[in-house]
Amino acid sequence: MRPLLHRMTPVVVAGLVLTGCATGTVRGQASPGPGEPVDVPAQHLPVTGVSEDPIDQFARNALADLEAFWTQAYPAHFGGEYTPLAGYFSVDSADLDESAYPETGIGCEDSSTPPEDVAGNAFYDPVCDVIAYDRSLLQELSDDHGRLLVPVVMAHEFGHAMQGRFGFAASGRSIQDETQADCLAGAWTRWVADGGSRHLSLREPELDDVVRGFLLLRDDVGSDPDDVEAHGSYFDRVSAFYDGFDTGLATCRDAFGEDRLFTAAEFQPTDLDQGNAAFDDIVTWVGTTLPAFWGEVFPDALGSEFDAPEVAGFQGDAPDCAGLEDRDLGYCRDDRTVYIDESELAVPAYDEIGDFALATAMALPYALAVRDQAGLSVDDGAAMWSAVCLTGWYEAQWYDDAFGELLEAEISPGDLDEAVQFLLQYGVDDRVFPDVDTSGFELVGAFRTGFLDGGEACELGG
Known part of the structure; x- marks a missing residue:
């Protein structure tokens, strides 16, 4: 049995994931865009392999709002015009229909991914410039961690697509790219919270669900931060998302160099x-x-x-x-x-x-x-x-x-x-x-x- 927390005598100081990615404060009520959110018609944003399930519509709505955000934000913060992605792919790992995809599978001829390999994942393919996702995964995330985690996952992958345009980390460190993508997702989420979105809305308590969801997406505790697929600790990822949400894209652009602090670390023999x-x-x-x-x-x-x-x-x-x-x-x-x-x-x-x-x-x-x-x-x-x-x-x-x-x-x-x-x-x-x-x-x-x-x-x- 553990003893009580005894009164203590003061002393004097002696001297003080997304598991398969490819490569301000909110107060009061957050609001949707100018009017009630509306669904994006399928013909306005084609998604290969898409279903009529609500989760696919929700993903499409997020992707449309991401395109609208980056059309304005990319020229302002990274120079040059925004270039739309080459395409999007949806896969249902629980009920796979391979006939819904071209012979090249997911991606393109130069970087073909079998549809079954998308299971349990969402990723950006920089060779083909496409985003692919498993809608069964998105449904699970929505059911278990709240609906807003789904568009944040899309925003993270879209962040990788923007890195494909302005440049991935010169160091080659995955943890830099992944946390910067979290920051970019945070900046977009703030835009949604401020009413910029036409197809999504955000309720303040959902931000708690998002940061709780990052616990699922962090690297395993004690993982190597220099691993080629490192995404960062829970603190690293939540901190990066908060950076983008609180201070915007300029921070995402400028504060993710080789000198950025990452708390992810491997266990030592003494741990x-x-x-x-x-x-x-x-x-x-x-x-x-x-x-x-x-x-x-x-x-x-x-x-x-x-x-x-x-x-x-x-x-x-x-x-x-x-x-x-x-x-x-x-x-x-x-x-x-x-x-x-x-x-x-x-x-x-x-x-x-x-x-x-x-x-x-x-x-x-x-x-x-x-x-x-x-x-x-x-x-x-x-x-x-x-x-x-x-x-x-x-x-x-x-x-x-x-x-x-x-x-x-x-x-x-x-x-x-x-x-x-x-x-x-x-x-x-x-x-x-x-x-x-x-x-x-x-x-x-x-x-x-x-x-x-x-x-x-x-x-x-x-």
Whole structure:
């Protein structure tokens, strides 16, 4: 049986896929284009092998809106006129009809793919300049992860088609091309959210479904980031998509060079149990590094010494403190204590997601304690956003091995993915962040901002 999260004594710092690809913040209601979305007639956008199934119509609608977007966007950001793709192919791997395709199969004579090889996949063929997809796969993605993941898959492949025009990564690294395609898909998704689309609409909660769907599409944890088919970690892919959505195509064009940060990494011999530390160890390590980190950066940020809060666990019944009623996680101003429910949150998050889900759970209310000491709010939307951002900043120190003099524990592949999963699964729960109208997509964006840009971006201090 695991012990309670004991109150901890502060210490002083010693010194801080798509599996077969070929080659701002949203607030309020997102809207469709000028009028209700309308289906694209088949004759206006031919797809070889297409059926009358709704999923094929949905894919065609996405492709038509992608053509409209890139017709305008390509000249503005990449120079030259947009060149339409040579064609599109739909395959039903569950009920394959080979007679629906020409003798060259999927693609063209110079790069022919048998229809059965499209099963479970969607890809862009740069030789033939075509996109092919398995509609059974698209239907499965839609059923399991929400309808918007289907057009995002199309947008990712369309991104590869645009790379075929302006150039793939000079380094030859697949992970650069794949995450840049995610960024391009994010920029297009923002265009849809802003009402540019004629054939699709976007509802804000669907963005949460999309980023959850990226968990299915990431590389396996511990995969080689230099593999010829590497797509990136969960954090890498979600971060790239958010880049495009938040800052647009100029970022997608300019921020995916050889110096881009990728968190995907192979496991090392020291990464036991797939990189997951024992429950008690992660509690101890986080309880050591949080006060150490804040003890060092707080004076620089706010000009005063940091007085670390207590950290305590409870079982089921929240402590008697205003604002913690019916909560699994929170900060109590009255006794300056960070509280976490072990039975309902700490243990399940650790067991279901991993050790860095628990680290994230502990760091979030701790960041609220930091804000309290800084004289800032702790119970509104700005406080929640800032706490998530500050948690990203803190976890970036683990990534940079800044705690090496405190303990022999380094971040493992997949740890940052676990932080993102925690925010999407638990962060949107009122028992974690009550009465705050914030989507999981926004929380992930805040975490990413802190991780990449540091504390100055997290609204701490004047």
